[in-house]
Amino acid sequence: MNKEILVKTQPTLLRSFMAVLVLMSASQFMMTDASATPAIQGLAITKGIKVTTCTSCHTSVAGSKTNLKPGYAAAFKLDKVALTRLKNKINGCPVGQALNQITFLCVAPIAKAGTVGLAASGLAKTDVYAVTCGAGTTALWVSVIDLAPIKLPLVSIQAKKGTIASVLSTDAADGNTVYSPLVKVAGAAGAFTVNVNKSAYVGALAAHKGPESYNARFSCRNAAGTQLVTTPVLKQNQ
Structure with a gap:
């Protein structure tokens, strides 16, 4: 009788055992998939990336591979170790630089060094640049830095x-390493004009007369903020 019971129960025990194995395998798979997001978040934090919650990278608190914000997966895949591309995407680029939405690298604007003003003169003067922007441009962004020597x-x-003109962007502190605020004028591809101005000095001190040295930045960008072909040419040097 005991042998008969044992024989009958063996198939049932086997089916139960197999069911447990399947359940354990499924649980292991789900845990591995779900734990990937916290693991990446932890790595991102060590790299200085500004991720505080799931919604830093995902469209909902239930973070998964299917609800990442646009571009985040592509940026991560391009550099899974240092996470530099993802950092650029989330934290943003340094002031004045533009993020390439394909490579997720920060691109410095086109820079032109120059001088504006006449020797031994305090008169206000203006340098004029003709800037040609490439296809896809929606705006031209500019900024300037007033270089040493320090003058009034x-x-x-x-x-x-x-x-149509942008607001005037002025470098209020001469001789440091900080550019004036980045400003833009909207416009399609083609010709733009940029003026670099030196204000007048009406005092008698010779040290504050004469030309001012500067470095101007130009950046033609599309709607996504990617820098495009930017070609500035000096047309008037005062």
């Missing part, structure tokens, strides 16, 4: 597209 006149920059 201020250096500023302004971008124009036809009759």
